[in-house]
Amino acid sequence: METALFLPRLRQAVAAVLPEIVALRHDLHRNPELSGSEERTAGIVSEWLTRHGIAHETRIGDTWGVVGVIESRQGRGERTFALRGDMDALPIHEERETSYKSMVPGVMHACGHDGHTANLMGAALVLNALKADLPPGRVKLVFQPAEETVRGADVMVAAGVVDDVDAIVMLHGWPVLAPGVIGVRNGPVMASSDQFLLTITGKGGHGAYPHDTVDPIFIGAQIVSNLQSIVSREISPVQPAVISVTQFFAGTPAATNIIPGTAKLGATVRALSPDVRKTLPERIERVIAGICAAHRATYEYKYSHGTPVTVNDTAVTDLLREVGRDVLGAENVVELPEPTMGAEDFAYYLEKVPGAMFRLGTGCEYLLHTPKYDFGDAPLEAGISMMAETARRFLEKGA
Numbered sequence: 001m002e003t004a005l006f007l008p009r010l011r012q013a014v015a016a017v018l019p020e021i022v023a024l025r026h027d028l029h030r031n032p033e034l035s036g037s038e039e040r041t042a043g044i045v046s047e048w049l050t051r052h053g054i055a056h057e058t059r060i061g062d063t064w065g066v067v068g069v070i071e072s073r074q075g076r077g078e079r080t081f082a083l084r085g086d087m088d089a090l091p092i093h094e095e096r097e098t099s100y101k102s103m104v105p106g107v108m109h110a111c112g113h114d115g116h117t118a119n120l121m122g123a124a125l126v127l128n129a130l131k132a133d134l135p136p137g138r139v140k141l142v143f144q145p146a147e148e149t150v151r152g153a154d155v156m157v158a159a160g161v162v163d164d165v166d167a168i169v170m171l172h173g174w175p176v177l178a179p180g181v182i183g184v185r186n187g188p189v190m191a192s193s194d195q196f197l198l199t200i201t202g203k204g205g206h207g208a209y210p211h212d213t214v215d216p217i218f219i220g221a222q223i224v225s226n227l228q229s230i231v232s233r234e235i236s237p238v239q240p241a242v243i244s245v246t247q248f249f250a251g252t253p254a255a256t257n258i259i260p261g262t263a264k265l266g267a268t269v270r271a272l273s274p275d276v277r278k279t280l281p282e283r284i285e286r287v288i289a290g291i292c293a294a295h296r297a298t299y300e301y302k303y304s305h306g307t308p309v310t311v312n313d314t315a316v317t318d319l320l321r322e323v324g325r326d327v328l329g330a331e332n333v334v335e336l337p338e339p340t341m342g343a344e345d346f347a348y349y350l351e352k353v354p355g356a357m358f359r360l361g362t363g364c365e366y367l368l369h370t371p372k373y374d375f376g377d378a379p380l381e382a383g384i385s386m387m388a389e390t391a392r393r394f395l396e397k398g399a
């Protein structure tokens, strides 16, 4: 079916599911669950999919992940498009007064994943209702747990969720854009997130006799400041990278006259280019080793890789632009001015298949991860329409 003929049916189908999806979001918002504990949320997702006759599997990779599949009435086709929504909440106490305020003290949907889950369910119901009009192919619905701890996506990928997928898309609520507006961008949009832990071992002693000690605080302080030379003197100024030493533990709280024997440091390390990211563990250790050797200390260095860089595929992002123009109007599709150094575990899917994330305006006056953030109901219509139509059009282009 041609796009022009299909769009009115899409609008009708979205309008038809909207009231129940709004109710679903309120229910999820009232009952937030922390990363890895999304038992109730996953149960509700599964219940809804069952009620609407959508085939799905639960407990993916032994997590609370749920994956549904909608097959076109016109056949299985050759292409599979995936839509991803995350389900977990944050350990923040909600301060916003609404009829659907969190009923769990200290836990709330401060990143709007209630909206993401409800939105994906809305797209599922719309695609399911219109599956006679879907070009041959399949749409996978990936309800993912544990995004906030970035432990969900890699497990889903390891369980083979995207093995048969040709492209994948996700959305994230974005308070600085108005509802009905989306933000898109090609290439790297979110940073890799790695970390290191360092123990410097010197020789403790009396603060009055530093010459008899090997002072790990003095050495640690030099490491902290010299690590910044990697960002400012080794990596191209047009390639963003961040090395933030965020932990420095040393000394005895009870006394100021004791030089400790050890100091422990911890840091977060970020980059927007997979190539730059690869070079960072060695560069950091070289600086640490050099400074420790210069001052007679030894060290133990543990670097661990976390989330990869989220790199939007240009063709998939172009598809989002095209669908955005048709569904929301050209004035409501904006180019995001810059990437962010935050991380998103959607990057794990993008290491396997091309895909893209887009920002969906929520117009909330408060920022993500704050006690008054709310995804709201207003973004749902645009979000559901975007996801459903992007999936349909991807299959159409392959037909």
Ligand code: NI
Pocket (backbone or CB within 6 Å): 111, 112, 113, 147, 172
């Ligand atoms: Ni989030």
